[in-house]
Amino acid sequence: MKKAEGYRPISVAEERLDEFFDVVQWAFVGEWLREDRQDYVDALPVERARALEVTDARRGRVSEIAAVHASFGTEMVVPGGRKVPTAGLSWLGVHPAHRRRGLMTRMIHDHFERSLARGEAVSVLYAMEAPIYARFGYGMGSQTVKAEIPRGARMWAVDGADDLTVRLERASFDEHDELVAGLQARLDRPGTVINAVGSGRNARFTDPVGNRRGMEKWRLAIVEDAGDPVAYAFFRRHARSSVGIHDGVCQVREHGSMSPAASQRLWQTLTDFDLVETTMTENLATDDPLLHQLRDPRGVRSKVIDNLWVRLLDVPTALEAREYFHDCDVVVEVADKHVPANAGRWRVRVAGGDAQVSRTDDAPDLSMDIRHLSQCYLGGTSLEALVRAGLVREHTPGQARDLATAMLSPVAPLANWDF
Ligand SMILES: CC(C)(COP(=O)(O)OP(=O)(O)OC[C@H]1O[C@@H](n2cnc3c(N)ncnc32)[C@H](O)[C@@H]1OP(=O)(O)O)[C@@H](O)C(=O)NCCC(=O)NCCS
Known part of the structure; x- marks a missing residue:
């Protein structure tokens, strides 16, 4: 068979x-x-x-x-x-x-x-x-930074952070879905996967007992500015102690902030619970404001790992959907054995932030597998870096840099919830 x-x-x-x-x-x-x-x-x-x-x-x-x-x-x-x-x-x-x-x-x-x-x-x-x-x-x-942040980590002060208030509550779909979904929909970081409508919508609120391993039920920290929510995080704690020393942990899951001050207030809260020595998170963008606000970056134990895997299914539609940051005119040859409609040569013309993508028979400036174009799509990886790694071929000198400059995002991509 x-x-x-x-x-x-x-x-x-x-x-x-x-x-x-x-x-x-x-x-x-x-x-x-x-x-x-x-x-x-x-x-x-x-x-x-x-x-x-x-x-x-x-x-x-x-x-x-x-x-x-x-x-x-x-x-x-x-x-x-x-x-x-x-x-x-x-x-x-x-x-x-x-x-x-x-x-x-x-x-x-x-x-x-x-x-x-x-x-x-x-x-x-x-x-x-x-x-x-x-x-x-x-x-x-x-990519995401998996980090362990020590209790009370000192930060460079951000104006306005002290004026914000914090609510700490047990996370509940009925009470918090609208608030969390409303804040998440305002995030403009590339890679943010907007929470779904329909069934599966409350995935982020689910809390199987079998997964808790001694942790609390999921809680929510909500930062407010004069009563308006400006940041949120799902977190839960686990109290531990040995030989009279309390070394509990706090785990932070999905989080999002609308301003630098909101981010600072949120993380000050999450990294300063009594009886908790370490706050752990698995979804920090590589340029998350927290990483810049911390006074002692080496005080955080961290590791960078893969976050979202991205696959373009419809090359022209996907490429035309995003914004670009440099004008260019490049012919890209794509190999795609799983979605043959993507394979072949595409002219990518960028002017004023928008791309027009059309089929062409012209000689390619760059050749790559669909996975490399997909890797660069959210702007977190440079196409030129992939040329230097021997994964993308450049036929016309300078064109990798042109397209890389157009595609690189000023802020690092990240998906902030694990679906
Ligand atoms: C990973 C998993 C989905 C693979 O399913 P499968 O039906 O055995 O995969 P296929 O037979 O279609 O394999 C396709 C190819 O992927 C490769 N592959 C499969 N699992 C792999 C793995 N874990 N790591 C690397 N390669 C893997 C196979 O070797 C095969 O390669 P080939 O085409 O060169 O022979 C299955 O083993 C599984 O359910 N694992 C546990 C759950 C899991 O990890 N799910 C993925 C969640 S993100």
Whole structure:
């Protein structure tokens, strides 16, 4: 039998969600608590849940679900603060008994086709393991700083921070969804994946007991300026002590700030809880205001890792959706074996911040795989750096620098919630 033969793609009906969840638990190595089921249902974009079902007894029990995935329909902020229709791929897992038969590959193709049919020009994801997705044309579109910040870390003072007030509350979808979604929709950092509408919308509020490991329920810090919310963060603490020393931790998840003062007030709060020695976060942009405000940058233990993986599904639509910061006229030759409509030569003409992208037969100035164009899309990686790394070929000297200057974003990209 050929790879991936003996299976068929299906949409997962609500009455089959437990089968879907069973595959997720097998693939992601975990046993969920019965009481957490509703949290997982809430986090899943149910109407976009897909699976591969066995159709041939040589593969397994006929009609059992062997592999699953789902995606959020959303918009993503691109350089210049504009937005592009985007699919957020998630929940992708193959039951260990069906691995390495090409099921992931088949599901990714299913995802690409359906996303394109809905007009989503870009697909993005978080990767459990970084080497998995480059083969499908995903590039590392943004990076994040994983940081451990010591209690009471000193900061350069920012005007107005002391005048802001802070509310600390237990996070609740009913009470806080509008506030959080409203603030998040105002963020203009490229890579911001706007929280979805429809099912899966309350993913950021879900809080399975089985994932807490001694931590509190998720809480919200809300910074206000005369009663108007100007920053928010999801956080939870864990009190620990040994030999009479309290070394509790505070974990910060999604956060966003509308101004430098709001950011400072937020992080002063998050890094100064009694009985907590260390505040940890996994989603700081590489140029987050906090990193510039800290007086002792070496006092923060940090590591830079991949954040969002980005895949252009419709090259001209995606490229025309963002803003550029330098005029240029460059012919780019793209290789794309998974979405052949992207392959070939594209003339990218940028004037006054906008690009026009059209097919051409002219000789290419640059040649690259779709994953390298995707990697540079949010403006966090320079195309010239990829030429220097031997990954992009430059045929016309100077054109990589021209397009790199046009595409680089003045602020580093980051997705601030993990979907
Ligand atoms: C990762 C996973 C989805 C792969 O599924 P699969 O059906 O076995 O993948 P495929 O058979 O389609 O493999 C396609 C290619 O990817 C490669 N690949 C698969 N898993 C990989 C991994 N973890 N790291 C690197 N490469 C991987 C395969 O070797 C294969 O390469 P080839 O075409 O050169 O032979 C599956 O093993 C799984 O569910 N793992 C646990 C959950 C997980 O990590 N999910 C991803 C969440 S982001």
